[in-house]
Amino acid sequence: MPLCPNCQHHNPVGALFCQECGLQLVASEATVTQNIRTDQIRNSVAELQQVASPQRIVTTTWLTLHLLDTGHLLPLAERSEFTLGRVTENQPILPDIDLTPYQAHAHGVSRLHALLRRKSENVIVIMDLGSSNGTYLKGQRLEPHREYPLSHGDVIALGKLKIQVLFRGR
Amino acid sequence: MPDYYELLGVPRDATPEEIRKAYIALVRRLHPDRNRYPGETELFLEVQQAYEVLSDPQRRAEYDAQLPPPVQAPSPVNLSTYFSRNTLLKISETQLLYVLLELGVTAESQSRALLNVALAIDRSTSMQGEKLETVKKAIIDWMDALNAEDLYSIVAFSDRAEVIQPSTLYRHAQRTRSRIYAMQASGGTEIYQGLRAAYEEVLRGYAPERLNHVILLTDGHTYGDEQACLELAEEAAEKGILISALGLGSDWNDSFLDRLASRTGGSAHFAASAEEIVRLLNHLFQQFRQTYAEDTLFEFQIPEGVEISYIFRLHPETLPLATQSPLRLGPLLSQEPLVWLMEFRIAPQALRKDHLDVLQGKVSLTPLGSHAPLSFPLRLRFPVSGEPDPSPPPAILVKALSRLTLYRLQEQAQQQAQSGNYARATRTLHYLASHLIGQGERSLARTVLLEAERLQREGKLSEEGKKIVKYGTRALVTSNDREKGREKDAPVS
Numbered sequence: 001m002p003l004c005p006n007c008q009h010h011n012p013v014g015a016l017f018c019q020e021c022g023l024q025l026v027a028s029e030a031t032v033t034q035n036i037r038t039d040q041i042r043n044s045v046a047e048l049q050q051v052a053s054p055q056r057i058v059t060t061t062w063l064t065l066h067l068l069d070t071g072h073l074l075p076l077a078e079r080s081e082f083t084l085g086r087v088t089e090n091q092p093i094l095p096d097i098d099l100t101p102y103q104a105h106a107h108g109v110s111r112l113h114a115l116l117r118r119k120s121e122n123v124i125v126i127m128d129l130g131s132s133n134g135t136y137l138k139g140q141r142l143e144p145h146r147e148y149p150l151s152h153g154d155v156i157a158l159g160k161l162k163i164q165v166l167f168r169g170r
Numbered sequence: 171m172p173d174y175y176e177l178l179g180v181p182r183d184a185t186p187e188e189i190r191k192a193y194i195a196l197v198r199r200l201h202p203d204r205n206r207y208p209g210e211t212e213l214f215l216e217v218q219q220a221y222e223v224l225s226d227p228q229r230r231a232e233y234d235a236q237l238p239p240p241v242q243a244p245s246p247v248n249l250s251t252y253f254s255r256n257t258l259l260k261i262s263e264t265q266l267l268y269v270l271l272e273l274g275v276t277a278e279s280q281s282r283a284l285l286n287v288a289l290a291i292d293r294s295t296s297m298q299g300e301k302l303e304t305v306k307k308a309i310i311d312w313m314d315a316l317n318a319e320d321l322y323s324i325v326a327f328s329d330r331a332e333v334i335q336p337s338t339l340y341r342h343a344q345r346t347r348s349r350i351y352a353m354q355a356s357g358g359t360e361i362y363q364g365l366r367a368a369y370e371e372v373l374r375g376y377a378p379e380r381l382n383h384v385i386l387l388t389d390g391h392t393y394g395d396e397q398a399c400l401e402l403a404e405e406a407a408e409k410g411i412l413i414s415a416l417g418l419g420s421d422w423n424d425s426f427l428d429r430l431a432s433r434t435g436g437s438a439h440f441a442a443s444a445e446e447i448v449r450l451l452n453h454l455f456q457q458f459r460q461t462y463a464e465d466t467l468f469e470f471q472i473p474e475g476v477e478i479s480y481i482f483r484l485h486p487e488t489l490p491l492a493t494q495s496p497l498r499l500g501p502l503l504s505q506e507p508l509v510w511l512m513e514f515r516i517a518p519q520a521l522r523k524d525h526l527d528v529l530q531g532k533v534s535l536t537p538l539g540s541h542a543p544l545s546f547p548l549r550l551r552f553p554v555s556g557e558p559d560p561s562p563p564p565a566i567l568v569k570a571l572s573r574l575t576l577y578r579l580q581e582q583a584q585q586q587a588q589s590g591n592y593a594r595a596t597r598t599l600h601y602l603a604s605h606l607i608g609q610g611e612r613s614l615a616r617t618v619l620l621e622a623e624r625l626q627r628e629g630k631l632s633e634e635g636k637k638i639v640k641y642g643t644r645a646l647v648t649s650n651d652r653e654k655g656r657e658k659d660a661p662v663s
Contacts, residue, residue: 070608
């Protein structure tokens with residue numbers, strides 16, 4: 001029943017990884033990579049492992065970004081708004097989430113590309129921030145600076161960088 | 171009131187058969203015609219009495235009722251279970267369930283186990299030249315790591331076997347060294363010959379408190395005697411002797427060596443170069459020394475409609491295991507957990523009641539040098555519900571499965587290639603390569619992509635590439651989180 005967002009394979013109920021392409025189909029309990037920016041990755045991981053119990057992370061995470069090309073999971077928590085992009089030198093405004101480690105440049109991600117906002121418990125929207133290569137939702141290019149509602153499992157693309165959004169506490 | 175269970179040396183939940191066996195063993199030793207020490211005849215009578223009570227179900231029940239609860243000593247070993255979800259879903263199609271089991275030693279154990287090891291070395295023609303020379307050197311280096319009380323033996327085989335060093339203690343080793351140096355390559359490969367001779371050597375020195383192990387070192391296929399080898403492995407397993415295998419180079423039969431090792435609970439390894447043999451031998455011996463129990467056994471029953479698609483030992487040595495009970499899990503080390511993962515396929519007809527016992531059974535083991543087996547009864551009961559379980563699966567399970575998925579993709583690609591489905595095999599290899607890149611395993615990913623190209627060009631995978639990918643992904647399954655995890659979290663820019 002669960003359809004793999006990557007290869008469209010129908011997996012049996014209960015599968016955690018796609019049997020065809022190996023994509024992770026569910027988010028796990030404490031995913032401890034709450035990285036906001038590259039340089040903070042190590043610190044935040046170490047901190048989380050020390051301080052936070054798994055349960056706490058689960059309750060504060062409202063969205064997990066699943067990078068389809070690399071299989072990485074980035075949980076978003078605490079704040080209700082995150083900008084996505086990539087960090088370069090001499091850049092006045094930095095994105096909250098730096099996608100450089102996931103080949104953002106090669107995929108055409110702009111420095112300030114898009115914004116994710118949590119409006120209420122189950123309403124999460126995406127907004128393109130006037131990026132050069134555009135933001136796509138289910139294959140449709142979004143008009144810049146307009147909010148579009150997301151649903152669990154949607155695949156968005158920043159340029160060519162495909163990201164699946166996984167809701168928490170559905 | 172005497173504790174009859176303690177007297178017979180059986181656990182309180184022992185089966186009638188176990189009680190009978192323990193009784194017979196004791197009676198043989200303590201019978202007034204045969205015993206040697208004062209007081210043993212009295213003991214014999216008490217054992218008689220214990221058996222009379224415990225072998226009669228009604229009297230046993232009465233006795234159990236007045237038996238004080240057992241003194242709860244903290245168990246030296248712990249069994250933990252993790253499930254991919256906490257409920258089964260009432261649906262009309264087959265569903266999957268994952269269970270991860272982890273056995274860990276909690277007690278401090280200082281004992282360093284003594285060895286009783288035989289090396290069976292392939293000296294067939296294909297080993298000629300540098301290969302055999304490196305192996306000889308590796309074995310001689312390795313011998314330095316033996317203790318004075320370790321029993322060891324060395325067998326060389328081609329199409330027949332020759333015992334170079336019969337089972338002996340280390341102190342006579344000088345002569346062995348010259349015999350190893352004199353070893354010449356010739357003849358075909360008949361693994362059974364070598365295995366049998368090595369097995370007999372280990373059997374001669376067999377002692378339950380030692381680590382009784384045959385190590386097979388080969389670079390080739392064996393012809394026609396696979397079945398005999400597997401039967402021998404079965405026999406060895408029953409006697410408490412393990413077989414581990416080291417495959418050298420690219421031409422040996424990996425799935426055969428996997429099966430051979432898994433029958434006994436041993437492990438199978440791949441040495442791409444002769445130099446790696448030294449490293450692998452040392453690694454194996456380090457584990458031997460750390461062994462807490464060698465006879466870890468998993469017995470289980472599953473109900474109709476439930477199928478086990480695979481059982482995979484993840485730690486300390488990764489190996490696909492058989493899916494039948496009883497299952498030998500291999501050695502439990504004192505410092506590292508023994509971890510295995512099971513995938514269940516549950517058909518709708520199994521879900522008739524509001525709960526399902528997916529598996530019932532027990533894990534048992536005897537710590538080395540002890541006579542009291544430890545036993546962990548296991549019942550995996552899941553409620554059947556109309557609503558899916560919303561809680562996410564435990565991280566440890568997802569992590570294990572994510573690594574295992576790479577190994578399974580590799581397996582899938584090989585099967586697809588073998589059945590002539592090149593397009594699908596190539597696609598699977600590409601999936602595998604992108605996962606490997608994502609995990610920072612670039613050189614392994616490159617090998618995978620080269621194999622994918624080769625498959626399209628030549629219509630087959632290379633033997634060497636197959637093994638590098640198989641054992642490369644297998645090594646990822648075991649890789650140490652704490653050490654490697656940190657490297658891999660580093661940015662991949």
